[in-house]
Amino acid sequence: MAKSAKKYLDAADREQQILDFAIDFVAQRGLHFTTRELADALGVSQPLLYRYFKNRDDLLQKIYDEVYLRRWDPGWNELLADRSMPVRERLARYLIAYTDTILDERWIRIFVASALEDPQITIRYLGLLHDTTFPLIFAEVAAEAGFEFRSTPETEVLVREIVWGFHSSFFYMGVRKFIYRNEIPESLEPIIRVRVDIFVSGVIETLPRILELSRSGPQLE
Amino acid sequence: MAKSAKKYLDAADREQQILDFAIDFVAQRGLHFTTRELADALGVSQPLLYRYFKNRDDLLQKIYDEVYLRRWDPGWNELLADRSMPVRERLARYLIAYTDTILDERWIRIFVASALEDPQITIRYLGLLHDTTFPLIFAEVAAEAGFEFRSTPETEVLVREIVWGFHSSFFYMGVRKFIYRNEIPESLEPIIRVRVDIFVSGVIETLPRILELSRSGPQLE
């Protein structure tokens, strides 16, 4: 007899079932669901939730853990740094993998909804991008132009903003799709490749100006 | 006696006071405030709200109207099309004005929160960008390279994605500042100008590839 056909599931299975269901449910209905709505939608009684989760907030925390954990692939930074490949190819492959991970209704909607509620939740995730991946992307593009770029306090802010502007636009495709409910193209690869081309060409051509502006010091912030 | 010193305000003044206060309140606390929380914070009794707003939802609708209305300046499209100025200068000026308008806590947080709740609310606003401003931006950049670009069904999707990617990154600065609570530079103009340079240079250099890819047909969507 398949587990799903049993009326009374084993505790571990039921807990996982509730959590999986709750992730989809919360992604669609938002963080302000009631425990009764959730239980009704899943087809169980409302007090059953309290057998598996201490309280409503405990369930929410477990949802965040499940959605954010194990979503960032440490191999991505290695890919970006692998100079046996042209930098455009590395960026394209990274962005294809990245968009493939985050263009997920649960990921996008729960990320944004939870950030609105409490930005603390997003900090761990964003720090990873901000401190490691962004400087790496800029340095690798600069290297394509024959310039071995080393981040300094003077260049840091401008470089960060340049890469943020480029990188965030891919996350924003998820916002358009799953929050605004706009249509976005089915196949992203050609678009990613064109936008990588635009970015790499543009940064290389603008590099002298970027370096000059950075030298003029931290007029920023 | 100043109006604000009166205990019993004129109906019109009180209505505006509640609405103004509610906009800040909702921007900070989210859409799921209770009428009691709002009334307490403002220092009036909860039933008073019902003298000025039919119900909770009526108040929310008036908040949306107040936040979104009169925020888009029709002069921006004229600015973008004004060829007496270099295209980089036009883009920079437009983006300085645009970011100046939208980088506002109330605007960003209420926009995102309401979109999460019901994407319908954002459609009127986004359609303006999508259908008019985005094609215009691309055409003007192409003209800088001596190419009088006319949008066709084949080019439409790719061009839209290219400009979305560029344009959304400025909105996203607001997301970073007011939702993630990241620091962003105080002075945006230098960053806007550099990013405009990168975009314009990149698009011009990539133009042959963009046109070729567009001709290969709508493999998109």
Added chain:
DNA sequence: CTGATAATTTATCACTTGATAATTTTTGCG
């Protein structure tokens, strides 16, 4: 088949919440 155990539901509580009605307070005109 049987009974102990685990899983689930029903019943219920105390508190919150949107909304309305009755009552009280303020304002400003004559």
Added chain:
DNA sequence: CGCAAAAATTATCAAGTGATAAATTATCAG
């Protein structure tokens, strides 16, 4: 001032909500 109209508050309701305890139902080893 004195008083009617407007503005605001207090009191209250019915429905909803998170959480707990008691009762019930399914499961499975022996």
